[in-house]
Amino acid sequence: MTRRWIGPLIAGAVMVPLAWQATLLATPYALMAAAMQKIGSGGPVNSFAFGAPATAANQPIVRPSPDLLYASCVFDVSGGPVIVEAQAVPDTYWSISIFDARTDVAAVRSARDTGGASAKLALFRAGQRPPVGYDPVRLNHDKGIALIRVLADPRIDKSAFDAIDRARRTSSCRPANSAN
Amino acid sequence: MRGWLRYTLCVVTGLVVGGGAAIYQVRSADLGRQVINGPWSTNTDNGTADASALARARVALFGLLALPAKEAMYYQARTDSSGAALDGRCTYVVRGTAFDARWWSLTLYQGEGWLVPNAANIYSAGSGSLIMMESKPAQFAIRVGPDIPAETNGFIPTGGVSAFDLTLRVYHPQGALLDDPARARLPSITKERCA
Numbered sequence: 001m002t003r004r005w006i007g008p009l010i011a012g013a014v015m016v017p018l019a020w021q022a023t024l025l026a027t028p029y030a031l032m033a034a035a036m037q038k039i040g041s042g043g044p045v046n047s048f049a050f051g052a053p054a055t056a057a058n059q060p061i062v063r064p065s066p067d068l069l070y071a072s073c074v075f076d077v078s079g080g081p082v083i084v085e086a087q088a089v090p091d092t093y094w095s096i097s098i099f100d101a102r103t104d105v106a107a108v109r110s111a112r113d114t115g116g117a118s119a120k121l122a123l124f125r126a127g128q129r130p131p132v133g134y135d136p137v138r139l140n141h142d143k144g145i146a147l148i149r150v151l152a153d154p155r156i157d158k159s160a161f162d163a164i165d166r167a168r169r170t171s172s173c174r175p176a177n178s179a180n
Numbered sequence: 181m182r183g184w185l186r187y188t189l190c191v192v193t194g195l196v197v198g199g200g201a202a203i204y205q206v207r208s209a210d211l212g213r214q215v216i217n218g219p220w221s222t223n224t225d226n227g228t229a230d231a232s233a234l235a236r237a238r239v240a241l242f243g244l245l246a247l248p249a250k251e252a253m254y255y256q257a258r259t260d261s262s263g264a265a266l267d268g269r270c271t272y273v274v275r276g277t278a279f280d281a282r283w284w285s286l287t288l289y290q291g292e293g294w295l296v297p298n299a300a301n302i303y304s305a306g307s308g309s310l311i312m313m314e315s316k317p318a319q320f321a322i323r324v325g326p327d328i329p330a331e332t333n334g335f336i337p338t339g340g341v342s343a344f345d346l347t348l349r350v351y352h353p354q355g356a357l358l359d360d361p362a363r364a365r366l367p368s369i370t371k372e373r374c375a
Contacts, residue, residue, distance in 0.1 A: 008183075
């Protein structure tokens, strides 16, 4: 009787670490996919959605900073490279970060890296040719999120906040082969 | 019981136990606890290929789209400096000195990392407001509590929630903040009173 359970119990025991590891490996992909779906609902793929300041009533992703204005672009380079241009915003912190489908950061650029100029990135996969004149960012996955952060607090200076908001909205995310 | 049924039962049980253990491990921790400094904890490999599967899963759950350490450090506290869990029915004072960084901010969250509704619609305090007010003190004191005062500068409401955490963001960190976060000079969190 007991002997008949030895094989099944060993098989079950082997499954425990395998399931543990598989769950951990799958979690970032699953949560990133959910985030891309949620963020992507705010606009088409390969274009920026410019969010309002985070509040208790506006929290597109977990642990948002209420001090930052976010703009997010769900990108997909399966059809060719994607151009992401983050407009430099003077006198405040700004950055553009590229996250792939596994949540790895493929690139981060801020005024510290660009010398104050706008960041112009070309996202591409192996086998694609990034357009000339852009900072090439090679990706290991087709899809991901480009995220712009701009420090701005509407409680302090509304006119400064509005100027920052206008400036960041000139940022763009588009396929390299688009007409624009 | 037939042989295939015994195998199915044990394999399914193994999958459930392994998957459940992973979910419990991910959910029971914080944004990251690679480095401990008083009540604060942080990770140093957010968003990098070096991050372990467990660290990556935790960051995805508690701080998706977190930046790498060179761009920003995220310090999280769920207790005060005495080790007692942060309670939204109590008032705390967070005291520290200005950080060697581009800017910093302290934000209050509940659960996995959600802003807490409050009558003042205030969720954070930090160098952004202090700099814009043309005042940059070397030291700061931020009060955190359920009762919103008339002067809300330097105050973060808890909304009266039973449990919360504080996340200290430091952008473009320099010195020990980046190189030796376990020894970096971080704020103290002191309980003043409870309702």
